[in-house]
Every structure is written in structure tokens, then in C-alpha cells.
Amino acid sequence: MPVSKQNYVNGEWVSSDTGETFDVKNPANPSETVAKYQQSSRDDAADAVAASVAAQDEWANTPGPERGRILHQAGTTLAGRKDELTTILVEEEGKARPEAAGEVQRAIDIFHYFAGKASDLGGTVKGASGRDTTLYTRKEPVGVAALITPWNYPIAIPAWKLAPALAAGNSAVIKPASAAPGVVLAITEALDEAGLPDGVFNVVTGPGSSVGNEFITSEGTDVVSFTGSGQVGEMVYDQATDAGKRVQTEMGGKNPTLVTDSADPAKAAEIVATGGFGTTGQSCTACSRAVVHEDVYDEFVDELVDAAEAIDIGPGLDHEMGPQVSANELESTLEYIDIARDEGATVAAGGGKPTGEAVETGHFVEPTVLTDVDNDDTIACEEVFGPVVAVIKVSDFDEGLHVANDVEYGLSASVVTDDHTEAKQFIDKAEAGVVKVNEKTTGLELHVPFGGFKRSSSETWREQGDEGLEFYTIEKTVYDNY
Known part of the structure; x- marks a missing residue:
């Protein structure tokens, strides 16, 4: 009997208010149901956003090294479950075991990488024109991040969006792709075990037309990060910018x-x-x-x-x-x-x-x-x-x-x-x-920027590395006269 997985909202595992679920099938054997997930509604998504809004200030005021400790522990927990997560990924998405294992390791490395970066976030001191003035900048989180992720890298891409968002002090909501959401829930379990405060991260599964749309257009979200098809990405970009949000989209390639x-x-x-x-x-x-x-x-x-x-x-x-x-x-x-x-x-x-x-x-x-x-x-x-x-x-x-x-x-x-x-x-x-x-087009280092030109990207913000952190921070300039 396939296990029925729940959403994660405000630190609790909850069922959708629709009472409905959807099946994820094994693409190598479509008669096999791997797991059941919540067929969530717009109201479920709104509850998740409200939880992130309520938790954001406390998380933003948590010292960077403490945020980093939680991220590092989550990565270590994922490492202890690597074989299990590899199997989930293969059974839901279909890729070969060595590729799936490499992707899980990538997610582990991303959490450890941004765990260190959380301690380095700060600003710069500049020379002031006047006397008795300290002039400096400081980086602050933007707010609530809405993350919409694809099925083809169902743990690596959520990790490289989520880890920098949390490292920078943002709270987040995520809608994983319905074809392979299991490994995102595993990330959630790892963060919960690591002590992430309730509401800082919320996961809702279901259709983009309800869950994704609510995340993009809600007054409670401040930034939107999307990876997926060009057609959908262009709609996401238009909706998010019309709502005045900071947005990055990574789309197709040829x-x-x-x-x-x-x-x-x-x-x-x-x-x-x-x-x-x-x-x-x-x-x-x-x-x-x-x-x-x-x-x-x-x-x-x-x-x-x-x-x-x-x-x-x-x-x-x-x-x-x-x-x-x-x-x-x-x-x-x-x-x-x-x-x-x-x-x-x-x-x-x-x-x-x-x-x-x-x-x-x-x-x-x-x-x-x-x-x-x-x-x-x-x-x-x-x-x-x-x-x-x-x-x-x-x-x-x-x-x-x-x-x-x-x-x-x-x-x-x-x-x-x-x-x-x-x-x-x-x-x-x-x-x-x-x-x-003299190298294949695939394969990316996690500490350098990633993004495309032309229709492959919104060409606004890059992902990964320091540039990935930049998307989730906003800079304040301070004139401190004494």
C-alpha cells in the first residue's frame, strides 16, 4: 500500500483541505504507485504563505552562524539518508542510480556550502565625506521566497534555491513538481530535525494553477524563483513582475x-x-x-x-x-x-x-x-x-x-x-x-553563477554561489553620525 504524504505547514504535517491526493507512478513501471501526495488548493497555499510571513522576522533576526548550523545539520542528515533518497529519486523520476546518487550528493554539498556562507553575510565599510560619520552597508533578507521547482532535478534544484534563501534569513514556501516531490519532503524532514523554527519553510504539493499561482501572486511573498519550461516561465515572470516582486526564471535550452x-x-x-x-x-x-x-x-x-x-x-x-x-x-x-x-x-x-x-x-x-x-x-x-x-x-x-x-x-x-x-x-x-x-554542456559547479541568455532566462538574477545569495538579499546603506 503506497504511503500517503502530507504537506508541511507551520512546522506540522497536514492534509489538504480538498481531501484529495494524487499518485506518483514509477516511470519504469507505470502500474506501480510509488506514493500519494496532497492535491492541494489555493487555500492550502495561502496558509503556507501566512506561516512564512509570521515566521520571517524571527528567522531574519537569527544570527547568521546559527542559521548556518541548522543548514549544515540538515545537509548532514541528508548525507545519512543518501541511499534511501537515491532510491526515491530513481523510483519517482526515473534516472539511473549513479546519476540520482550524484544529484543527492549535490544537494548535500549545497546545504553545507551555504551553511558556511550564512556566517559571511554582511556589508562593506566606506569612507565618509564628513567627520564623525561611519558609512557602511548591510545585507538584509528580502522577505518570503516563493520557490517553484521542476521534476528533472527534483532535489538539486530545490536545494540550490532553498539553501541560499534560508542562509540569507528569508522564510520560504515551495511547490515541488508533481512528478517527483518525494525528495523535497525529505529535505523538509532534515530541516525539521535540524531545528528550523516552525513556519520558516513550508511545502505544499499540487497543481501550479492553484498552489503555484497563489505563491506567485500572494501579497505575502516578496521574491519568486522558478525553473521550468519557457512557456510557463514567461507567464510566471509576467505575473510576478506585475505584482511588483523580485523574480528569477530559468527555462529551456537548445x-x-x-x-x-x-x-x-x-x-x-x-x-x-x-x-x-x-x-x-x-x-x-x-x-x-x-x-x-x-x-x-x-x-x-x-x-x-x-x-x-x-x-x-x-x-x-x-x-x-x-x-x-x-x-x-x-x-x-x-x-x-x-x-x-x-x-x-x-x-x-x-x-x-x-x-x-x-x-x-x-x-x-x-x-x-x-x-x-x-x-x-x-x-x-x-x-x-x-x-x-x-x-x-x-x-x-x-x-x-x-x-x-x-x-x-x-x-x-x-x-x-x-x-x-x-x-x-x-x-x-x-x-x-x-x-x-572540450567538455560536455551538462554539469555545473555549485559555487559559480548559473543562468542563461535570451529565452533561457529572465536575465535578471543568477543562481548558485555568491550571486545566488544576492537574489535573496537587499542592501541597506547606513550613515551613522556620532
């Missing part, structure tokens, strides 16, 4: 890897395969376009096809690549492959659902390589949240750079080259918030 004629095709294919097929392609930074010089194109394609066909597909607990998270995501991926075929692309590898005992049930799709793709084809322009790499042939570096930039997104981009001049030109001219040389 991330290129440019392979130059000086690159080793085998090494380049390995980089693209890791970035394109890892996490079943369900990452906003996944490589979905390989822009390849004509001199190495054929050899690169052969190597990439070999890499795709060698991937072991099946349930994430014991296979290399797990399923897509839902039937809708699988259907969308297969539809994009069909559109690519119709527009003239060649399916060089994959292109459908795999066969075999391990994949008889579940939302599995083959790692897919598409060749003969033109830069204006649908598959080269629109985000495909699945393990699909479109290979585009170019005649020189300048054409490759143009193709890499010629999309409405600008999240992550990489170049594979042995030419230092080309690498430097790519760094200078790539229209992306994250640029990598």
Missing part, C-alpha cells in the same frame, strides 16, 4: 556542441553522447545539437552512433539509462523524431522505443542520433526534452559559431577543438550563460 576540424572525432562524440544522452536527455543543459565541421562529420557520426547503440537501457536502479519521466514526455520525444523524419532528417541511431524484457513496461526511448539536419528544421530549433541529438554539418568555424548561436535559447554551449584561437573566439562570441571548452 544547447550546441561545436566540433571543429581540429577535434578528435572519437573524443568529441564521447563528449556529445555524455551531454546529450545522460539523464535521458532530460536536462535543460543537455546537448541537443552537434554542430560539426564537414572534415570530421562522417567519422564523428559513426562514433556517436556507436556510443548511442552501446547504452544499456532499463529501470534506473540497475541500468545505464532510465526512462523518461512520463508518458507525455515520451510521446513528445517520439513526436519530435517523427517531425524530423518528415522534414528530411535521417535517423542514424535509435528513433523509437527499445525492445526487450527490461523495457517491456515504462516510458523508455532509444538514444537517438539524427543526421542530414538543416539549421532551420524544427528539431534544430525547438527544445526536445529527451535523448535526441541532431547533427548539423558546417563548412568552417564561423558558420559553426553562427549555427550554434542561431536559436532563441542561450543556456549552455561547448566547443571541442585543439585550436586555442578558436576556443577563445567561441568563449567570446557564444551566446550562452555557460560556455565550456
Whole structure:
């Protein structure tokens, strides 16, 4: 019998006033219900906001080192439950165990990182024009943070939003993605055990149309942080800014890897395969376009096809690549492959659902390589949240750079080259918030800023590192005359 999970409001585990729940299914075995969660209402969300508002002043006045101690203890508690949380993540979201374990470790590291940062928050002393005056700045929390997080990194992304918000002295409410909310509730349990005061952090599961909308538009919330699709993110941005809130949105990507004629095709294919097929392609930074010089194109394609066909597909607990998270995501991926075929692309590898005992049930799709793709084809322009790499042939570096930039997104981009001049030109001219040389488009350090250009981001505030803290603080200038 699946366990029914509750919301967490004002330090207590409570059921929704709707009396309704929703099921989370195992994407590797959709007949298996992993857990039941609250199908919450707008009133449930309003109660959570009210609790955060009531708790905010006390938390803001808690010394930074004490806030940091609680965050550090929460991270340590998560570390003690790492194997359990890895299994929850695999069973709800579907990714392979090594990937899930890495993501859980990322969340642990984030809590420990921002635990230290909580002690460093302060301001700067400046020289005053007049005598007998101390002139300085101080950083203060903005207020109540509304966090709306996606299913594809269901513990890492909530951690990198929540930890800096709490470190800076904000209270917070969160609506985790309905496809995989279990690990957010585990974070909540860890914070509760660590002694986080009641009301400082509240979790409500349910639809974005009720819970998310209330968090975004409520007079009680002051900042909104959203990660998800471009269409929804743009609506969130409009709603939040119309309500006068500080907002950051991180959205989609159509991330290129440019392979130059000086690159080793085998090494380049390995980089693209890791970035394109890892996490079943369900990452906003996944490589979905390989822009390849004509001199190495054929050899690169052969190597990439070999890499795709060698991937072991099946349930994430014991296979290399797990399923897509839902039937809708699988259907969308297969539809994009069909559109690519119709527009003239060649399916060089994959292109459908795999066969075999391990994949008889579940939302599995083959790692897919598409060749003969033109830069204006649908598959080269629109985000495909699945393990699909479109290979585009170019005649020189300048054409490759143009193709890499010629999309409405600008999240992550990489170049594979042995030419230092080309690498430097790519760094200078790539229209992306994250640029990598001889490395996959996926993978982020936790202490440097993350965010995109163009339609990938609101381009307002960055996440992670010191910049992540900046979003959750506001600066006050003080003239102290004595």
C-alpha cells in the first residue's frame, strides 16, 4: 500500500483541505504507485504563505552562524539518508542510480556550502565625506521566497534555491513538481530535525494553477524563483513582475556542441553522447545539437552512433539509462523524431522505443542520433526534452559559431577543438550563460553563477554561489553620525 504524504505547514504535517491526493507512478513501471501526495488548493497555499510571513522576522533576526548550523545539520542528515533518497529519486523520476546518487550528493554539498556562507553575510565599510560619520552597508533578507521547482532535478534544484534563501534569513514556501516531490519532503524532514523554527519553510504539493499561482501572486511573498519550461516561465515572470516582486526564471535550452576540424572525432562524440544522452536527455543543459565541421562529420557520426547503440537501457536502479519521466514526455520525444523524419532528417541511431524484457513496461526511448539536419528544421530549433541529438554539418568555424548561436535559447554551449584561437573566439562570441571548452554542456559547479541568455532566462538574477545569495538579499546603506 503506497504511503500517503502530507504537506508541511507551520512546522506540522497536514492534509489538504480538498481531501484529495494524487499518485506518483514509477516511470519504469507505470502500474506501480510509488506514493500519494496532497492535491492541494489555493487555500492550502495561502496558509503556507501566512506561516512564512509570521515566521520571517524571527528567522531574519537569527544570527547568521546559527542559521548556518541548522543548514549544515540538515545537509548532514541528508548525507545519512543518501541511499534511501537515491532510491526515491530513481523510483519517482526515473534516472539511473549513479546519476540520482550524484544529484543527492549535490544537494548535500549545497546545504553545507551555504551553511558556511550564512556566517559571511554582511556589508562593506566606506569612507565618509564628513567627520564623525561611519558609512557602511548591510545585507538584509528580502522577505518570503516563493520557490517553484521542476521534476528533472527534483532535489538539486530545490536545494540550490532553498539553501541560499534560508542562509540569507528569508522564510520560504515551495511547490515541488508533481512528478517527483518525494525528495523535497525529505529535505523538509532534515530541516525539521535540524531545528528550523516552525513556519520558516513550508511545502505544499499540487497543481501550479492553484498552489503555484497563489505563491506567485500572494501579497505575502516578496521574491519568486522558478525553473521550468519557457512557456510557463514567461507567464510566471509576467505575473510576478506585475505584482511588483523580485523574480528569477530559468527555462529551456537548445544547447550546441561545436566540433571543429581540429577535434578528435572519437573524443568529441564521447563528449556529445555524455551531454546529450545522460539523464535521458532530460536536462535543460543537455546537448541537443552537434554542430560539426564537414572534415570530421562522417567519422564523428559513426562514433556517436556507436556510443548511442552501446547504452544499456532499463529501470534506473540497475541500468545505464532510465526512462523518461512520463508518458507525455515520451510521446513528445517520439513526436519530435517523427517531425524530423518528415522534414528530411535521417535517423542514424535509435528513433523509437527499445525492445526487450527490461523495457517491456515504462516510458523508455532509444538514444537517438539524427543526421542530414538543416539549421532551420524544427528539431534544430525547438527544445526536445529527451535523448535526441541532431547533427548539423558546417563548412568552417564561423558558420559553426553562427549555427550554434542561431536559436532563441542561450543556456549552455561547448566547443571541442585543439585550436586555442578558436576556443577563445567561441568563449567570446557564444551566446550562452555557460560556455565550456572540450567538455560536455551538462554539469555545473555549485559555487559559480548559473543562468542563461535570451529565452533561457529572465536575465535578471543568477543562481548558485555568491550571486545566488544576492537574489535573496537587499542592501541597506547606513550613515551613522556620532
